[in-house]
Amino acid sequence: MKRLWLIFSQAVTVFLALIFVISTLKPFWISSFFTSLADKAFEREEDAVVESTHLPNIEIKPPIYDSKGFRKAAKRAMPSVVHILARQQSTVFPDNPFFSDPLFQKFFFNDLNPFIKKRNSALGSGVIVEKKGLIITNYHVIKDVTSIEVVLSDGRMSRGTIVGVDPETDLAVVKIQLGSLSSIKFANPDSLSVGDFVLAIGNPFGVGQTMTQGIVSALGRDTLNLNTFENFIQTDAAINPGNSGGALVNNTGKLVGINTAIYSKTGSSVGIGFAIPIETVRFVTEKIVEDGEVLRGFVGIQLADFPTAVDLNSSKNISRAFIRKVVKDAPADKAGMRPGDFILAIDDQKIKNSKQLLKIIAQLKPGTSTDIFIRRGKRQFTVKVFIKKRPLLR
Incomplete structure:
Protein backbone atom coordinates (compact mmCIF):
# COMPACT_ATOMS: atom_id res chain seq x y z
CA MET A 1 0.00 0.00 0.00
CA LYS A 2 2.85 2.33 0.92
CA ARG A 3 4.50 1.48 -2.39
CA LEU A 4 1.37 2.50 -4.36
CA TRP A 5 1.05 5.74 -2.43
CA LEU A 6 4.71 6.52 -3.14
CA ILE A 7 4.21 5.92 -6.88
CA PHE A 8 1.09 8.17 -6.89
CA SER A 9 2.92 10.96 -5.05
CA GLN A 10 5.85 10.84 -7.44
CA ALA A 11 3.46 10.96 -10.48
CA VAL A 12 1.62 13.99 -9.12
CA THR A 13 4.92 15.73 -8.36
CA VAL A 14 6.21 15.11 -11.89
CA PHE A 15 2.91 16.32 -13.41
CA LEU A 16 2.91 19.54 -11.38
CA ALA A 17 6.56 20.14 -12.23
CA LEU A 18 5.75 19.67 -15.91
CA ILE A 19 2.85 22.13 -15.66
CA PHE A 20 5.14 24.63 -13.93
CA VAL A 21 7.78 24.36 -16.65
CA ILE A 22 5.22 24.71 -19.47
CA SER A 23 3.48 27.69 -17.82
CA THR A 24 6.86 29.36 -17.43
CA LEU A 25 8.28 28.70 -20.88
CA LYS A 26 5.10 28.30 -23.07
CA PRO A 27 2.19 29.94 -21.18
CA PHE A 28 0.03 30.34 -24.31
CA TRP A 29 -0.21 26.53 -24.67
CA ILE A 30 -2.21 26.32 -21.48
CA SER A 31 -4.49 29.31 -22.26
CA SER A 32 -5.31 28.00 -25.74
CA PHE A 33 -6.00 24.52 -24.32
CA PHE A 34 -8.53 25.76 -21.77
CA THR A 35 -10.12 28.16 -24.28
CA SER A 36 -10.66 25.27 -26.69
CA LEU A 37 -12.30 23.22 -23.95
CA ALA A 38 -14.59 26.12 -23.01
CA ASP A 39 -15.63 26.68 -26.66
CA LYS A 40 -16.51 23.02 -27.10
CA ALA A 41 -18.53 23.04 -23.90
CA PHE A 42 -20.40 26.19 -25.04
CA GLU A 43 -21.15 24.66 -28.45
CA ARG A 44 -22.58 21.53 -26.82
CA GLU A 45 -24.71 23.68 -24.51
CA GLU A 46 -25.91 25.86 -27.42
CA ASP A 47 -26.81 22.78 -29.49
CA ALA A 48 -28.76 21.40 -26.57
CA VAL A 49 -30.72 24.66 -26.22
CA VAL A 50 -31.53 24.81 -29.92
CA GLU A 51 -32.66 21.22 -30.00
CA SER A 52 -34.91 21.60 -26.97
CA THR A 53 -36.44 24.99 -27.88
CA HIS A 54 -39.52 25.22 -30.11
CA LEU A 55 -39.93 28.74 -31.53
CA PRO A 56 -43.47 29.98 -32.30
CA ASN A 57 -44.44 30.82 -35.89
CA ILE A 58 -43.57 34.52 -35.84
CA GLU A 59 -43.68 36.53 -39.08
CA ILE A 60 -40.39 38.38 -39.39
CA LYS A 61 -40.84 41.48 -41.53
CA PRO A 62 -37.94 42.55 -43.72
CA PRO A 63 -36.26 45.88 -42.92
CA ILE A 64 -37.57 48.97 -44.70
CA TYR A 65 -34.22 49.26 -46.44
CA ASP A 66 -31.60 46.64 -47.14
CA SER A 67 -27.90 46.63 -46.43
CA LYS A 68 -27.37 48.69 -49.57
CA GLY A 69 -29.42 51.59 -48.22
CA PHE A 70 -32.08 53.29 -50.31
CA ARG A 71 -30.69 52.42 -53.75
CA LYS A 72 -33.99 50.86 -54.91
CA ALA A 73 -35.94 53.99 -54.00
CA ALA A 74 -33.30 56.13 -55.71
CA LYS A 75 -33.43 54.03 -58.87
CA ARG A 76 -37.22 54.39 -59.05
CA ALA A 77 -37.53 58.08 -58.24
CA MET A 78 -34.44 59.91 -59.52
CA PRO A 79 -35.18 59.51 -63.27
CA SER A 80 -38.44 61.42 -62.70
CA VAL A 81 -36.77 64.47 -61.11
CA VAL A 82 -35.56 67.24 -63.44
CA HIS A 83 -33.49 70.39 -63.18
CA ILE A 84 -35.18 73.66 -64.13
CA LEU A 85 -33.28 76.71 -65.35
CA ALA A 86 -35.65 79.68 -65.34
CA ARG A 87 -34.49 82.88 -67.02
CA GLN A 88 -35.86 86.30 -66.19
CA GLN A 89 -35.24 89.58 -67.96
CA SER A 90 -35.28 92.70 -65.82
CA THR A 91 -34.67 96.35 -66.60
CA VAL A 92 -32.16 98.20 -64.44
CA PHE A 93 -30.86 101.76 -64.38
CA PRO A 94 -27.08 102.13 -64.64
CA ASP A 95 -25.29 103.10 -61.45
CA ASN A 96 -23.91 106.33 -62.82
CA PRO A 97 -24.40 109.88 -61.45
CA PHE A 98 -24.63 111.19 -65.00
CA PHE A 99 -27.76 109.14 -65.77
CA SER A 100 -29.24 109.95 -62.35
CA ASP A 101 -28.99 113.70 -62.86
CA PRO A 102 -32.53 115.23 -62.95
CA LEU A 103 -31.62 117.60 -65.80
CA PHE A 104 -30.39 114.70 -67.92
CA GLN A 105 -33.59 112.75 -67.29
CA LYS A 106 -35.73 115.81 -68.09
CA PHE A 107 -34.14 116.68 -71.44
CA PHE A 108 -32.80 113.37 -72.73
CA PHE A 109 -34.95 110.61 -71.22
CA ASN A 110 -37.27 110.45 -74.25
CA ASP A 111 -34.43 110.42 -76.77
CA LEU A 112 -32.06 108.04 -75.04
CA ASN A 113 -32.81 104.81 -73.27
CA PRO A 114 -30.27 104.43 -70.47
CA PHE A 115 -32.02 101.36 -69.09
CA ILE A 116 -30.18 98.08 -69.44
CA LYS A 117 -31.80 94.73 -70.05
CA LYS A 118 -30.41 92.30 -67.49
CA ARG A 119 -30.89 88.53 -67.63
CA ASN A 120 -31.24 86.66 -64.35
CA SER A 121 -31.26 82.90 -63.96
CA ALA A 122 -32.92 80.90 -61.22
CA LEU A 123 -32.28 77.24 -60.48
CA GLY A 124 -34.95 74.85 -59.32
CA SER A 125 -36.22 71.33 -59.65
CA GLY A 126 -39.35 69.60 -60.88
CA VAL A 127 -41.00 66.19 -60.96
CA ILE A 128 -42.39 64.40 -64.02
CA VAL A 129 -45.91 63.33 -63.03
CA GLU A 130 -47.10 62.16 -66.44
CA LYS A 131 -45.27 60.45 -69.31
CA LYS A 132 -46.77 62.95 -71.75
CA GLY A 133 -44.36 65.53 -70.33
CA LEU A 134 -46.21 67.16 -67.43
CA ILE A 135 -43.92 68.43 -64.68
CA ILE A 136 -44.95 69.77 -61.29
CA THR A 137 -42.74 72.40 -59.64
CA ASN A 138 -42.97 75.42 -57.36
CA TYR A 139 -44.61 78.58 -58.64
CA HIS A 140 -41.82 80.72 -57.22
CA VAL A 141 -39.32 78.83 -59.41
CA ILE A 142 -40.97 79.91 -62.69
CA LYS A 143 -42.62 83.18 -61.62
CA ASP A 144 -42.20 86.03 -64.13
CA VAL A 145 -39.79 84.06 -66.32
CA THR A 146 -39.13 84.66 -70.00
CA SER A 147 -37.90 81.13 -70.74
CA ILE A 148 -37.68 77.74 -69.06
CA GLU A 149 -35.03 75.10 -69.76
CA VAL A 150 -35.61 71.60 -68.39
CA VAL A 151 -32.73 69.14 -68.00
CA LEU A 152 -33.57 65.46 -67.48
CA SER A 153 -31.57 63.04 -65.35
CA ASP A 154 -30.24 61.39 -68.54
CA GLY A 155 -28.87 64.71 -69.79
CA ARG A 156 -31.54 65.50 -72.37
CA MET A 157 -32.79 69.09 -72.53
CA SER A 158 -36.09 70.65 -73.57
CA ARG A 159 -37.75 74.02 -73.50
CA GLY A 160 -40.65 74.10 -71.06
CA THR A 161 -43.99 75.87 -71.39
CA ILE A 162 -46.25 76.83 -68.49
CA VAL A 163 -49.57 74.95 -68.45
CA GLY A 164 -50.94 76.70 -65.38
CA VAL A 165 -50.03 78.05 -61.96
CA ASP A 166 -51.53 78.18 -58.48
CA PRO A 167 -49.73 80.88 -56.47
CA GLU A 168 -51.82 80.25 -53.37
CA THR A 169 -50.25 76.80 -52.92
CA ASP A 170 -46.97 77.74 -54.67
CA LEU A 171 -47.41 75.08 -57.35
CA ALA A 172 -47.13 75.19 -61.13
CA VAL A 173 -47.37 72.73 -64.01
CA VAL A 174 -44.85 72.84 -66.87
CA LYS A 175 -44.91 70.78 -70.07
CA ILE A 176 -42.01 69.52 -72.18
CA GLN A 177 -42.00 67.84 -75.60
CA LEU A 178 -39.85 64.74 -75.17
CA GLY A 179 -40.47 61.02 -75.41
CA SER A 180 -39.47 58.06 -73.24
CA LEU A 181 -40.12 59.89 -70.00
CA SER A 182 -40.17 58.28 -66.57
CA SER A 183 -43.08 59.52 -64.45
CA ILE A 184 -43.09 59.19 -60.69
CA LYS A 185 -45.64 57.17 -58.75
CA PHE A 186 -47.80 58.85 -56.11
CA ALA A 187 -47.91 57.51 -52.57
CA ASN A 188 -51.15 57.03 -50.67
CA PRO A 189 -51.89 60.37 -48.91
CA ASP A 190 -52.70 58.55 -45.66
CA SER A 191 -49.56 56.40 -45.67
CA LEU A 192 -47.20 59.00 -44.18
CA SER A 193 -46.54 59.25 -40.44
CA VAL A 194 -44.16 61.16 -38.21
CA GLY A 195 -40.90 59.22 -37.96
CA ASP A 196 -41.07 57.70 -41.45
CA PHE A 197 -37.94 57.79 -43.59
CA VAL A 198 -38.11 60.24 -46.51
CA LEU A 199 -35.70 61.16 -49.31
CA ALA A 200 -35.34 64.63 -50.84
CA ILE A 201 -34.25 64.75 -54.49
CA GLY A 202 -33.30 67.91 -56.36
CA ASN A 203 -30.52 70.11 -57.68
CA PRO A 204 -29.09 71.98 -54.66
CA PHE A 205 -26.92 74.97 -55.56
CA GLY A 206 -26.85 73.68 -59.15
CA VAL A 207 -24.29 70.97 -58.35
CA GLY A 208 -26.39 68.26 -60.02
CA GLN A 209 -29.03 65.77 -59.02
CA THR A 210 -28.69 64.95 -55.34
CA MET A 211 -30.55 62.76 -52.85
CA THR A 212 -30.58 63.37 -49.10
CA GLN A 213 -32.22 61.29 -46.39
CA GLY A 214 -34.19 62.22 -43.28
CA ILE A 215 -37.43 61.56 -41.46
CA VAL A 216 -40.86 63.15 -41.27
CA SER A 217 -40.55 65.59 -38.37
CA ALA A 218 -44.18 66.77 -38.36
CA LEU A 219 -47.34 66.82 -40.46
CA GLY A 220 -49.99 69.47 -41.06
CA ARG A 221 -47.89 72.59 -40.53
CA ASP A 222 -50.35 75.39 -41.42
CA THR A 223 -49.13 78.50 -39.56
CA LEU A 224 -45.97 79.35 -41.52
CA ASN A 225 -47.65 82.12 -43.55
CA LEU A 226 -45.76 81.09 -46.68
CA ASN A 227 -48.86 80.32 -48.75
CA THR A 228 -52.56 81.07 -48.53
CA PHE A 229 -53.37 77.37 -48.23
CA GLU A 230 -50.89 75.46 -46.08
CA ASN A 231 -50.60 71.87 -44.90
CA PHE A 232 -46.85 71.29 -44.96
CA ILE A 233 -44.80 68.20 -44.26
CA GLN A 234 -41.82 69.07 -42.06
CA THR A 235 -38.63 67.07 -42.56
CA ASP A 236 -35.00 67.14 -41.50
CA ALA A 237 -33.81 65.86 -44.89
CA ALA A 238 -31.36 68.43 -46.26
CA ILE A 239 -33.16 70.89 -48.57
CA ASN A 240 -31.13 73.75 -50.04
CA PRO A 241 -31.55 76.46 -52.70
CA GLY A 242 -32.13 74.64 -55.99
CA ASN A 243 -34.18 71.90 -54.32
CA SER A 244 -37.40 73.90 -54.66
CA GLY A 245 -39.90 71.95 -56.75
CA GLY A 246 -38.03 68.68 -56.25
CA ALA A 247 -39.39 65.41 -54.93
CA LEU A 248 -39.85 64.20 -51.40
CA VAL A 249 -40.31 60.43 -51.65
CA ASN A 250 -40.82 57.58 -49.22
CA ASN A 251 -38.52 54.58 -48.78
CA THR A 252 -40.11 52.87 -51.81
CA GLY A 253 -39.50 55.84 -54.12
CA LYS A 254 -43.12 57.06 -54.27
CA LEU A 255 -43.88 60.79 -54.17
CA VAL A 256 -45.16 62.11 -50.85
CA GLY A 257 -44.53 65.83 -51.38
CA ILE A 258 -42.91 68.67 -53.30
CA ASN A 259 -39.99 70.37 -51.53
CA THR A 260 -40.76 74.05 -51.13
CA ALA A 261 -39.04 75.94 -48.34
CA ILE A 262 -36.59 75.80 -45.46
CA TYR A 263 -36.30 77.60 -42.16
CA SER A 264 -32.80 79.02 -42.04
CA LYS A 265 -30.96 82.18 -41.07
CA THR A 266 -28.05 81.31 -43.36
CA GLY A 267 -29.90 80.21 -46.49
CA SER A 268 -28.67 76.63 -46.11
CA SER A 269 -30.32 73.62 -44.53
CA VAL A 270 -30.44 73.45 -40.74
CA GLY A 271 -32.73 70.44 -40.63
CA ILE A 272 -36.07 72.24 -40.88
CA GLY A 273 -37.53 71.87 -44.36
CA PHE A 274 -41.08 71.93 -45.67
CA ALA A 275 -42.83 70.11 -48.49
CA ILE A 276 -46.31 70.40 -49.99
CA PRO A 277 -48.15 67.10 -49.34
CA ILE A 278 -49.17 64.75 -52.13
CA GLU A 279 -52.93 65.30 -51.69
CA THR A 280 -52.48 69.02 -52.46
CA VAL A 281 -50.09 68.25 -55.33
CA ARG A 282 -52.54 65.81 -56.91
CA PHE A 283 -55.54 68.15 -56.49
CA VAL A 284 -53.77 71.19 -57.96
CA THR A 285 -52.24 69.22 -60.84
CA GLU A 286 -55.57 67.72 -61.86
CA LYS A 287 -57.36 71.09 -61.71
CA ILE A 288 -54.70 72.85 -63.76
CA VAL A 289 -54.70 70.12 -66.41
CA GLU A 290 -58.51 70.12 -66.60
CA ASP A 291 -59.28 73.84 -66.30
CA GLY A 292 -55.96 75.63 -66.75
CA GLU A 293 -56.29 76.97 -63.20
CA VAL A 294 -57.56 76.03 -59.75
CA LEU A 295 -61.13 77.26 -59.26
CA ARG A 296 -61.93 78.14 -55.66
CA GLY A 297 -64.84 79.68 -53.84
CA PHE A 298 -64.82 83.32 -52.70
CA VAL A 299 -67.13 85.38 -50.48
CA GLY A 300 -64.98 88.48 -49.93
CA ILE A 301 -63.91 88.48 -46.29
CA GLN A 302 -60.59 88.86 -44.51
CA LEU A 303 -60.34 86.63 -41.46
CA ALA A 304 -58.51 86.56 -38.16
CA ASP A 305 -58.53 84.41 -35.04
CA PHE A 306 -59.59 85.63 -31.61
CA PRO A 307 -56.86 84.90 -29.02
CA THR A 308 -59.15 82.56 -27.08
CA ALA A 309 -62.06 80.44 -28.25
CA VAL A 310 -65.51 81.98 -27.97
CA ASP A 311 -67.91 79.70 -26.12
CA LEU A 312 -71.31 79.90 -27.74
CA ASN A 313 -74.03 78.28 -25.63
CA SER A 314 -72.02 75.10 -25.12
CA SER A 315 -68.51 73.71 -25.37
CA LYS A 316 -69.52 71.98 -28.60
CA ASN A 317 -69.94 75.30 -30.39
CA ILE A 318 -66.60 77.08 -30.15
CA SER A 319 -65.12 79.34 -32.83
CA ARG A 320 -62.13 81.65 -32.90
CA ALA A 321 -62.66 82.84 -36.49
CA PHE A 322 -64.04 86.33 -36.95
CA ILE A 323 -64.36 88.75 -39.87
CA ARG A 324 -61.64 91.38 -39.94
CA LYS A 325 -62.72 93.09 -43.15
CA VAL A 326 -65.51 92.75 -45.72
CA VAL A 327 -64.71 93.52 -49.37
CA LYS A 328 -67.13 96.09 -50.75
CA ASP A 329 -69.81 94.66 -53.09
CA ALA A 330 -68.49 91.12 -52.51
CA PRO A 331 -70.98 88.30 -51.75
CA ALA A 332 -70.44 88.64 -47.99
CA ASP A 333 -71.11 92.38 -48.16
CA LYS A 334 -74.32 91.83 -50.11
CA ALA A 335 -75.42 89.19 -47.59
CA GLY A 336 -75.08 91.70 -44.74
CA MET A 337 -71.98 90.29 -43.05
CA ARG A 338 -69.90 92.80 -41.06
CA PRO A 339 -66.43 93.13 -39.52
CA GLY A 340 -66.45 91.63 -36.04
CA ASP A 341 -68.90 88.84 -36.87
CA PHE A 342 -67.85 85.44 -35.56
CA ILE A 343 -68.43 82.62 -38.04
CA LEU A 344 -69.71 79.55 -36.24
CA ALA A 345 -70.58 77.19 -39.08
CA ILE A 346 -70.94 76.81 -42.85
CA ASP A 347 -73.67 74.46 -44.04
CA ASP A 348 -73.79 72.84 -40.57
CA GLN A 349 -70.01 72.28 -40.57
CA LYS A 350 -68.68 73.80 -37.36
CA ILE A 351 -65.76 76.22 -37.56
CA LYS A 352 -62.81 76.28 -35.15
CA ASN A 353 -60.39 78.77 -36.72
CA SER A 354 -59.76 80.96 -39.75
CA LYS A 355 -57.50 78.44 -41.52
CA GLN A 356 -60.24 75.83 -41.50
CA LEU A 357 -62.82 78.40 -42.60
CA LEU A 358 -60.69 79.62 -45.51
CA LYS A 359 -60.17 76.06 -46.71
CA ILE A 360 -63.90 75.28 -46.56
CA ILE A 361 -64.84 78.42 -48.48
CA ALA A 362 -62.19 77.65 -51.11
CA GLN A 363 -63.70 74.21 -51.67
CA LEU A 364 -67.16 75.65 -52.41
CA LYS A 365 -68.10 75.63 -56.07
CA PRO A 366 -68.46 79.05 -57.71
CA GLY A 367 -72.04 79.74 -58.79
CA THR A 368 -73.58 77.97 -55.80
CA SER A 369 -74.81 79.37 -52.48
CA THR A 370 -74.15 78.41 -48.87
CA ASP A 371 -75.62 79.07 -45.42
CA ILE A 372 -73.25 80.76 -42.97
CA PHE A 373 -74.12 80.76 -39.28
CA ILE A 374 -72.69 83.82 -37.49
CA ARG A 375 -72.70 85.53 -34.11
CA ARG A 376 -72.98 89.32 -33.80
CA GLY A 377 -72.93 90.51 -30.23
CA ARG A 394 -50.27 86.63 -58.85
Missing part, protein backbone atom coordinates in the same frame (compact mmCIF):
# COMPACT_ATOMS: atom_id res chain seq x y z
CA LYS A 378 -75.48 88.35 -28.42
CA ARG A 379 -77.36 87.48 -31.60
CA GLN A 380 -76.87 84.32 -33.63
CA PHE A 381 -78.37 83.95 -37.07
CA THR A 382 -77.87 82.46 -40.53
CA VAL A 383 -77.23 84.30 -43.80
CA LYS A 384 -77.27 82.87 -47.33
CA VAL A 385 -74.19 83.81 -49.33
CA PHE A 386 -73.64 83.44 -53.09
CA ILE A 387 -70.24 81.91 -53.96
CA LYS A 388 -68.10 83.63 -56.57
CA LYS A 389 -64.86 82.55 -58.22
CA ARG A 390 -61.83 83.41 -56.14
CA PRO A 391 -59.64 85.97 -57.96
CA LEU A 392 -56.32 84.54 -59.12
CA LEU A 393 -53.46 85.76 -56.98
